[in-house]
Amino acid sequence: MASSTDQRICFSLCLFLFLFLHLSTSTTDTPIPAPWPEQFHSVLFINRSGTLQKTDLWYDWPNGRNFNIIQYQQGVLKYDLEWNNGTSFIYTLDPFNRTCKKLHFDVGILRPNWLEGAKYLGQEYADNFLCNVWEKADFIWYHEDVLTRRPVKWIFLTSGMVSHVMTFEVGAVLEDEHWQAPVYCFSKSEPEPRLHNIMSSSLLDLEAAGGDAHGFRQTLISEW
Template identity: 55%
Template sequence: MRSFILIFVLLVFTRAICKGEDPIPKPWPEQFHAMLYVNLTTTGKLQIDDLWYDLPNGRNFNILQGQLSEVLYDLEWDNGTSFYYTLGDGGTCRRVSFPVGLLRPDFLSDATYLGRVNTDGFLCDLWQKLDFIWYYEDVASKRPVRWDFFTGMSMHVMTFEVGAVLPDPAWQAPVYCFPETEPRDEPPRATGGPHDLFRQLSLLIKNSGKRTSSN
C-alpha cells in the first residue's frame, strides 16, 4: 500500500513539472562584450564578430574580421545612425541611417519556446522569434550560446563578459567619416551580415508592435 502511495505521489509530482510554464529567455545585460564565431552560410564565408553592446550610452559596436580579409568596423548609435568604415591607407567610410535604434535587451519577449536541445556541447533552451531568429541559451548558466537566422547565418558565442565596456576613445569614427561637405546618409541595404540582421530584427519587432496595438 505504501509503495502504491509513493508511486502515485511521484506521478503527480512529475505531471506537475511537465505542466510547468515554459522558461523565459534571460534579457541581455545593458552592457556586455562578446566574441562571436559567425558562419554566413549563404556566401560560404566566415567572420569573427567582436561585439560591444552599450545601451546606457546608446551605442553598439561590431568589429568584424572576415576570413583572410580586412576588418570592417560597424559603429551603431541609438538614433539610427551607423558608420561602416575601414582603417589604414585607403580607409573608407559609409554612413547609413536606419529607422530604428539599437536592439533592446528584452527583444526576445513573446518568443515561442521550442524546447531543449543540445548544441555546441551545451544543453540549451531554444526560442524562435518572428520566424527570424532562433536563440539558444545554456540551461545551467543562462548565457547565450548560439543564434541562428532565417538566412542560414549562425553565430556561436565564444565569450560573454557581462558589464564589460569599451573605452570612450574607441567609439570615435575616423575623421574621414565627417568630411567638410556633409555627406548624405545612405539608405539601408541588405548585406546579410550580423549588423544588418539585428537592425532588421529591431524593425520587425517595432512593426509587429504597431500591428498588435492597432488590432
C-alpha cells in the same frame, strides 16, 4: 453513504484542483529567455554560407551604442558602429584603405528585452551545451545555456547565418575613445542615406518587418 450532491461537489473540486495545478505547472515549466545585460562584450564566430568571420560585439545600452568589429577570414577588418539615434558608421582603418559609409536607420540598437514574446521550442544540444531554444518572429533561433542562461548560438532562418558565442563578458565596457568614428567619415558633403523600413541590426535586429535586416546589413558591410 455520500449523497449525489456531495459527490458532484467533490468531483468539481478535484477537477478545479487538477486544472489549477496543470496550468500552474505549464506556466512554470515554460522557460523565458534571459534579457541581455545592459553592457557586455562577446566574441562571435560567424558562418554565413561558408564565409567566415570573427566579430567582437560591444553592447552598451545605457550609452545608446553598439559596436561590431568584424574580421573576415584572411581578409579586411571592418568596423560597424551603431548609435541609438539610428546613425551608423561602417568603416575601415589603416593598414586597409580608408573607407567610410554613414547610414541612418529608422530605429536604433536592440533593447535588452528584445526576446520578449519569443516562442519556446524546447531543449537541444548546441556546441556541446544543453540549451533552451526560442524562435523570434519567424526569423531567428536563439540558443541559451540551461545552466548559465548565457547565449550559446543563434541561427538566422532567412540567411542561414550561424553565430557561435565564444565568450560573453557581462559588464565589460569599451573605452570611450574607441567609439569615435574616424574624421574622414565626416568629410563628405553629401547627406547620409536614410534606409526606411530597414532597421539597425546590431547583429540581431528582429524588429524588421518582412525582411532579413541582418542579412541586408551584412551585405552593406561586405560591399563597403
